[in-house]
Amino acid sequence: MYRVDRPGQVRGVTWLAPVLVRLNDFMDYLDAQLVRQKISACFTAFVTGDDEDDASDEGENSAQGYRTEGLEPGTIEYLRSGESIDFSDPPKVDGFDQYAASTLREIATGVGMPYMVLTGDLAGANYSVGRLGWLEFQRNITVWTNHMLIPAMLTPIGRWFMGAACLVEGVSAADAKIEWRAPRREMINPKEEIAAAKDLVRAGFSSRSREALRFGVDPEDLEAEIAQENERADALGLKFDSDPRQMSSQGQEQPSAANDNAASDDDAGETESKTDV
DSSP states (O other), rough: OOOOTTTTSSSOTTTTTHHHHHHHHHHHHHHHHHHHHHHHHHHHEEEEEHHHHHHHHHTTTSTSSOOOOOOOOTTTOOOOOOOEEEEOOOOOOOOOOHHHHEEEHHHHHHHHHOOHHHHOOOOOOOHHHEEEEEEEEHHHHHIIIIIIIIIIIIIIHHHHHHHHHHHTTTSSSSTOOOOOOOOOOOOOOOHHHHHHHHHHHTTTSSOHHHHHHHHOOOOOHHHHHHHHHHHHHHHHOOTTTTTTTTTTTTTBOOOOOHHHHHHHHHHHHHHHHHHHH
């Protein structure tokens, strides 16, 4: 299974091909920064003096008779005449975060993924930026699914499976049909996205089945479940706000349901009167 980018292509090309050089440079940069940090931690202080001072007794500059080879917090050390101490200025690591973020954004663009998805870095992200990146990523997923995953891998596997199943059952595979449904994708803002889907259906720009498929739900299974739930609710005399036959979106009883209830009450009253007579 591979993505076909040009006619006659017989082999797949790694998706990292556009950013392989950048990945290698980024790895070298990380190694260089690590070495720089190690070197910075190695240098602390340097004691300088005259040559004749260096050749003199080495124990005069320490109470224990040894040269000081380490520094601790609160250390007070007396130097010999002519000696001085200079602290090193180790190289600093400046701009590491900016370079790393810029490089990772280039890598994310090269592989067709949002920066937040590739790195998990949500710092500075807001709803608008996250939504734009997520929508673009969803378009890429749709293209990869419909033009690579399903035709190159799932369809051959499905044909093999259906052929084996029909052979076991003793039926013809010519009438068999395979449908693939992508899994549900989490919504960024369910309240607004569900309302937008409802408006599309009411305006005639989409259908309930198509919107159900977008949420990864089989429309026929969904309708069967709704019918079963409505049947159970009617049998038990239950009314739910989620049932548009009984209640409106504002939580008020539907006129048709009220008329049906009134008619049921009238029928019950007539039956009771006849029984009394």
